[in-house]
Amino acid sequence: MKVTTTAGYLLMKAGIHATREMEAALAAMQLNPREFLVLTYAADAPLSQQELSRRIGIDPTLIVGVVDTLEERRLVARERDPDDRRRYAITLTPSGQKALARAVEATAAVEDAFLAPLDRAARAELRSLLMKLMKERLPYL
């Protein structure tokens, strides 16, 4: 079988294309994928920067800059954790919640367009297969 038609190759390419299109959609609202992920994870529960780093899977030193940007734009707030004053608790501000909601809508539209070649059942099937595939690798889903 040709290398370029294996599941692994197609998975890599699909990921690259999907990421590129998501980036474009998010850029329209002045967010990059990393900022979007921080908003997403922080929305669930107030997390420390270390915890965000672990769950998102990017270096702690990179989180600093992302949170700096989001804080300047008043989308998140740094609050000191009273139990451990080394830590911040990163929380979404009301405008952070609004921005996240808009971004979720935009990315959903991109996903919908991206999946256009698949009908409803096929999309559900794809999602289920990817969930099985990634469950072990994404402990913080």
Added chain:
Amino acid sequence: MKVTTTAGYLLMKAGIHATREMEAALAAMQLNPREFLVLTYAADAPLSQQELSRRIGIDPTLIVGVVDTLEERRLVARERDPDDRRRYAITLTPSGQKALARAVEATAAVEDAFLAPLDRAARAELRSLLMKLMKERLPYL
């Protein structure tokens, strides 16, 4: 639905993880994904650097360095196209063909491990869905 369980998000993450594991496997044989792709595409037919650039989807100026490296290692050869002396025809040397065969084996093993959570039928289904999804986006499959 949580953002982190949508098909689009999972596709991005799966692509990133698959790419990372492929990179590691290829690094063991001193190849990066780009070099691997050039070997793959050049194996089918002798192509110009511009043509490789178009099909693989990376900048022509980046092809230069990749071909330089592969040529130094005697995995590919630059032959002038007699019909258009501006062009090279990039061809695989015998050791290039051997290196490609080894790399294909290594990446197949990685793919097999990556897809471990899915049984035979599920893998075939995933591949078929990804083919449908990517057919339009990958004109040079």
Added chain:
DNA sequence: TATTGTTATACTCTATAACTATA
């Protein structure tokens, strides 16, 4: 001593523009 967050530095990667040779 270890951990959280931060900063600075150096390194890599990539995109741009300018160039040569050929068409």
Added chain:
DNA sequence: TATAGTTATAGAGTATAACAATA
């Protein structure tokens, strides 16, 4: 005038190590 290939340079992005504050 346009195209194939090349080179140089500048800019962005990232990883590393070192630091202050707190545990």
